[in-house]
Amino acid sequence: MESIATRALAARKFAKMTQKQAEAASGVKQSSISKIERGDVSRSMSVLALARAYRADPHWLDTGDGPAPWDEDQIRQARDKANEPPGPYRVTHIAPLIPSFSPRTPGTVPLISWADAANWDSHEVSQQPRAERWIPCIAHHSLQSYALRVRGDSMTASSGHLKSYPAESIVFVDTSLRKPEDGERIIAKLEDSGEVTFKVYKEDDGRRWLLPLNPKHEPVREAFTVLGTVVGKWEDED
Template sequence: METIASRALAARKFAKMTQKQAEIASGVKQSSISKIERGDTSRSMSVLALARAYRADPNWLDTGDGPAPWDEVQIRPARDNAHEPPGPYRVTRTPPEGPAFAPQTPGTVPLISWELAGEWRGAESPPRPTLAERWIPCIAHHSAGTYALRVRGDSMTAPHGHLKSYPAGSIIFVDPQHTTPDDGERVIAKLDNDTSGEVTFKVYKEDAGRRWLLPLNPAHEPVRAAFTVLGTVIGKWEDED
């Protein structure tokens, strides 16, 4: 198709539009559309508006260069190609269905469930790929067996900006080889007398031989029952809103 007229007519027909419908969709007057299709005008600022209405490549409609609307989708290589594979580059609160990295990729850790965290033995029992929601990078220095958890509930959401806060949905990285935390460190712990095996995320507190677990949210009560530290939090990832 060597002329704008023939391309404009073919594109409109392919879009299954009358000239009147094209006028409504593009804002170009029907008389102008008719002139373009008759070849009474060789170039027009209306071509871009018509290309949008017809879902056609404006360069093709104007010059004939490029894919026609009925061609298969053609992806032109960029001039500066970084050779990056396609994928999501914006972290969202809803994780992708598949793993972000191949299981056990160096420098990554498994994002696991809270139930699994209660049974975790770190490097002694490396996770099967199917046990992790996905594998994500951990830039903090960490030992083998480190894992990630998605925070649930609001007990570790600080009421003001003077403390680190861990809102629901944020991700924490836990090193299970650090089981003797210092006062004030964030830990994952299991209550010794809780037969359900439930795991909790709190601030570790120690004073004069007494140990307890403190929530950052004052609406929740401290935990003063006997507990076992399963790991220390070494980092956090929080999505942008």
């Protein structure tokens, strides 16, 4: 298909939308959609909005290069992938949840379970549990670092002035940092229950305790062992 007009019309038809339905889904006025499909507009920001509404590759809709909405998934060669050799990947219309790299790719850390975090010390570095995936960490970190997916809302701050860690966000933990300063975020293991928790480290006049950012949760004042210090966070945009 040699023009945006023919591609836009074909993509809308394949999505089984009328121009009015496309307007509601994309926010592009019906009159503008009609102009694009007649060839009156060669390129505009409306094309990107329509591509999203039609679940089409925006590069294909704009230039004709790439898979059309009705094409089967294709195998292509990976390019520009940091520290990764060229290899096949599947072209899909749905982005991955988060980046994933081969184990031990430089600059990446394993995303592990909380159960594995509790037993991290019992393994040699080369024998650590199998990670859910390996993800990039741009914060300075040692080779003994890992990532955890935050659970619960105890570290979700109620104030916009505090850095918040909502459930399902990801924190990067450096286990070589076991002597935190007051106020640093840490991963700790409660000595009585063996539970692993994510809290703010507090110390005053020789007393140590764990403080949640969410005031609905109580501070933890039982004995604990510091497993590592949080050096960074990843959180998807809403």
